[in-house]
Amino acid sequence: MDQQCRKEWLVSLLGWSGVIVFLSLIDKLHDLWVPEDDKLNNHPLWALQEWGLWLLFTPLLFRLLSQAADKHQLTKRRYLQICALLFINAMWCQALFDLIVLNDSIAYSLLYFAPVHALAIFSCAFIWQRYLALPQTQLVQADNADCQMLTIEQPEGAMQLRFDDIIQINAASNYVEVCTAERTWLKRATLKDIETRLPQQMFLRTHRAHLVNIQHIARVRLKSSGSGYVELKSGRVVALSKAHKHSVKARLQQVA
Template sequence: MTAQLKKEWLISCAGWSAFIFFMSATYVLYDWSVPAAEEINNRPWWALQEWGLWYLFTPVVFRLLTQYHLANQLTKHKFLQILALMLCISMTYQAIFDFWILCDPIPYTMLYFAPSHPLVLFVLSYLWHTFLRPDQPVHHNTLEVESGNTTTRLRFSDITHINSASNYVELHTEQHQYLKRITLKQIEQQLPDTLFTRTHRSHLVNLNFVERIQIKPSGSGLVLLKNGKMVALSKAFKPAVKAKLQRVA
């Protein structure tokens, strides 16, 4: 068993044991403090009966989140899918258990636990994100991008140019285009300045894909890429672009 797996089981068992003990003790203390006619008189194991299933499901939730996170596939869509799946499983198990053991009608059980199970899953996801989410392996010379429902890593050398789109950037390769939530300034800081250069306040280009630059009479110009695309070149960035192109020539 890995350290991560041990930690997931430890938090699950310790957390639920403490919670169940607290709930049971609260009701016992309440019954001691009120007249006999007002006592709740719950069975001693009532809290375990209501919450015990989470001893099993909590490690499953933690494991699924960890596995998809380490595989770079834990998108928002996948995250919601995992929680929705576990909600359906936990509610189904609870309904069957209460029907066979307690003879409670299934609609009553579903209505009774409908508020608590989503809340439990929300708390579990928060605990995982805060205490259990492992660090991802360091990937040099790549950027993490989302493509549909999957997350992939894009090599710096495959990026031809980058365009700003408000709080997003458009990452262009020779075959595809990706949208990433980050500013152009932030992504520029992650890229090697020996490979990329700013040509405009809204554009970055990969120097290895530059075919030539074309200067207009106004002093601004265009950067012509080897794949036939054109990127704007402003007067402010023209000297730096020319200097970098001379160094890589």
């Protein structure tokens, strides 16, 4: 099990354990506070019965999303398909559990849990996208798998640069600087637009103004302030911001 899988399981375990403990505590405090006739008198494990299912389904959701992202297949349609698949399976597992253990009807369970399981799916997907997705993972990938080239418009006509030949790309107002070993090319685009056109496994962002080809990185140097810089094999130095240093180190460890 790699580091990403362990992180997904840890987030799931800690997150849902916290939810279950919190709900159980609130339930007990409610019963201590209200008159006897208004007490809920829930089973001590009621929160685990209702939400424990997600201790297993959440890491599965995380893994499916991560695998799709790794293969550059995480389109909006694929995202919705994964969430829908987990939602349907969670609903039926919950309904069967309630039928067998609690003798509740399937129709009642499906009706009762539909909104809460939908909320659970939404929350888990948000947490994955915000905290667990690998750096620069996008819902819509424009990987250019069939054409490993970046088009550069020139007065004499468009030309193609191979991704392998690009060392770094820098933001320059309404343009980007596409740097190769031979020269620097200007292209009218934003760095964010360019980032979606590049293969994720090859390029990473070190700073809000810089994208770097992983193949050309020699080493990373950190400063006491928390920021740092990336030394390239060509001798160039690229800024490394605090916001991106952890993702850069993680990506470099993966390809090492």
